Amino acid sequence: MLQSLFIQNYALIDTLDIRFDTGFSVITGETGAGKSIILGAIGLLLGQRADTKAIKKGASRCTIEAHFQIGNYHMEDFFERNDLTYDPECILRREVMASGKSRAFINDTPAPLSLMKELGEMLIDVHSQHQNLLLNTEGFQLNVVDIIAQDAALLTEYGKCFAQYRSSSKALAEAIATAEKNRADEDYIRFQLEQFAEIGLKEGEQEELEQEAETLSHAEDIKSGLYHVDALLAGDEGGILVNLKEAQNRLHDLNSIYPPTEELSERLESCYIELKDIEHEISNQSEEVEFNPQRLDYVNERLNQLYTLQQKHHVDTVAELMSIEQSFQEKLHAITSADDRIAELTAQKEKDYARVMEVAGRLTNVRTEAARRIEKGMKEYLVPLGIPNVQFVVELTPRKEPDAYGADCVNFLFSANKNGVLQNVASVASGGEIARVMLSIKAMIAGAVKLPTIIFDEIDTGVSGQIAERMAHIMQEMGNRERQVISITHLPQIAALGSNHYKVYKQDDEQGTTSHIRQLTPDERVEEIAHMLSGATLTEAAINNAKALLKH
Known part of the structure; x- marks a missing residue:
């Protein structure tokens, strides 16, 4: 769980030091206030490429540091495997110098950026709007199926078998090529x-x-x-x-x-x-x-x-x-003796292929079961989210040849209408429907994986009113004592359901413009949500409406 975030000399931020709580939290603020800047800083902790242009003008370096509570997530093996000191309070720190150099630290120990990325992905998942584009990619869809299937051990077994099959295939191809060349000579x-x-x-x-x-x-x-x-x-x-x-x-x-x-x-x-x-x-x-x-x-x-x-x-x-x-x-x-060698390697390849297909068959079986659970779960999520006649099918078809991930092709098919023709989800779903589909998928994944922190960056795009409120309830249910959910939103219906409310804002002074974030008091929440309802001018109706949303 993300306990605190410290940012210094990054973009429009001089110094930012904020604590986060468990459960469902919301972050609001005007467009351009700096919400994307905070996400960019978190991205550096997840191994993203550092750009020296992001260092605040006049500073020699920027620093991003996050404290995570990981005592409940059984990560001791990761730290032992990578020769790192384990502590229930894990600290990730990234420093980017104006010279272009970058340093990464895990619990104050220098670490490769790739290792920080691996650990960061175990601690926090950031869902931004561009991730909606992943919805139509087979790799993303297959990953969702595998997460719900909880088939990691079977995937590992398959990976070893496929690596052996690929090795014997390569050896056979080389032997045939060598034999053909030698016969020519x-x-x-x-x-x-x-x-x-x-x-x-x-x-x-x-x-x-x-x-x-x-x-x-x-x-x-x-x-x-x-x-x-x-x-x-x-x-x-x-x-x-x-x-x-x-x-x-x-x-x-x-x-x-x-x-x-x-x-x-x-x-x-x-x-x-x-x-x-x-x-x-x-x-x-x-x-x-x-x-x-x-x-x-x-x-x-x-x-x-x-x-x-x-x-x-x-x-x-x-x-x-x-x-x-x-x-x-x-x-x-x-x-x-080439024919004998080729015959020997052919037999080995066929043996390895049979083993691959045997394990791939077991993988297909557990994926098929998971696909039916996904179909049922997606309907349970999407019907209350305003798509009463939704059709959602996880189509599994065999590949011509197995690859590193199995012998299955996966395709998410969708229709919002009762008798509509099923098509690729990203091809037929509207922006609001895609947002609801992605939230539903994330909710199911969160139920299958112990991921400490999930951040939604405007997952509510294209929805409003009662649907937005229902989406907020889903995120609220996802946040619990062992997981925190943070939603960056422009919708008052979602902001009102957060257990904690943070506001991002900009300030101008003689030195320039800086971004800040702070946790709002109950009265400040009423005012912020009222502004989200009525705009810059506060009205009595907006205040009363904000209080009603918060009370509800």
């Missing part, structure tokens, strides 16, 4: 794999071939160089090994007369053995290296095959080519 893929098969890639082959080509291309230089080194090491005249062996023998001969030469002799022997081994290996390699033109041609041809394939596929290594070959093999496998 099948000849190309097979041709590429034949080329890879002909070449027969081997890991590390390119590096080995490149080294072999280098060796074969310089075979004579290599062989000549190795032979020369071998001659230096083991030549009969002046070879290193001959001289080293002779030096080692000389040192060995000195061992008996000069002991330090023993270690030197052993070290030279080690060198000799190592060099002898090196010379032997050089000699063998010298024998192995041969100039083989045929082998060089083969190696170069093989390398050219590899290089050509790499250039074709824009890679630099055999490893990358092997990866591409693997990819082609996987694509070919996907093509050959």
Whole structure:
């Protein structure tokens, strides 16, 4: 329940601080006095877009703060789920800076605007005249049916099933599209794999071939160089090994007369053995290296095959080519196994569809029951509201395909005449009839949902007299200890039935024009309603009439 509203530096408002009570309250005031400004401020608490033009001229920011009593509405889960501190007195605050920045707070904790909007819609419902346009939209009508059906749990179950069905449908569509594309590429893929098969890639082959080509291309230089080194090491005249062996023998001969030469002799022997081994290996390699033109041609041809394939596929290594070959093999496998995969996904989609339709059928059943209750309830409301021969039908027809909200199309059909042709409600109802239809729908919704506060902005448009009084009685019945109803009205019959009466008015001073709101005393109510009856000039008859309305 809305306990208080504080507005500062918003449009024509300097500072406004007003408290509200339970039950049915009315707000009156001349056109342009600022009633829409107050609704605009409340709209900011409901997550509406902030416009810096709404900040009062000369101010750096505007602030809107509302206090709600939520102790009776079991909202603890919402606060726990969103990591917010729960308090039976909930405070929503919105600040809009002249720079264009905006901040939202829930119980003095900064919160995303989307979260404030979600909470605000649980606390307060503002029905403005433009909402009457929603009456002919299927989404609004279906929402009304679901609220009366109280099928939230079933809708959640359906939503999960539909999400699974949509996922399997998407997977199947993608698999079919991929299969069609791959089949179009099948000849190309097979041709590429034949080329890879002909070449027969081997890991590390390119590096080995490149080294072999280098060796074969310089075979004579290599062989000549190795032979020369071998001659230096083991030549009969002046070879290193001959001289080293002779030096080692000389040192060995000195061992008996000069002991330090023993270690030197052993070290030279080690060198000799190592060099002898090196010379032997050089000699063998010298024998192995041969100039083989045929082998060089083969190696170069093989390398050219590899290089050509790499250039074709824009890679630099055999490893990358092997990866591409693997990819082609996987694509070919996907093509050959696509039918099995598509069959599997088709079966899954059909299973998910059957589940969707099963839950949708249950949803249709509870909606059908709710539709009959709505039809009965609308007649009970509308007949006393001056439409004695009303026909109101909630038409449920199956959709061609289920959507995210079920398998039902909903259409509200209306006729004010006994034998009139039923047509879409917004197409045939007059402005006054639409107002009465919307009030009746809101009254039924209020009975099904524990919504703390409902604000009607001129719901009485197009009606007057006794019908307006009956509409006021409906709003009066909607307001109780657990719900408050606030009606912004221009009709004295409605204003007189409010438990609390607030007036919006403007004042002019040297600084400019400002809007204000205050709760009227009993005497002030008589005067305000008398003005609503007779206009600017108060007459004795108007005062007496106002007193009679209030007394009644």
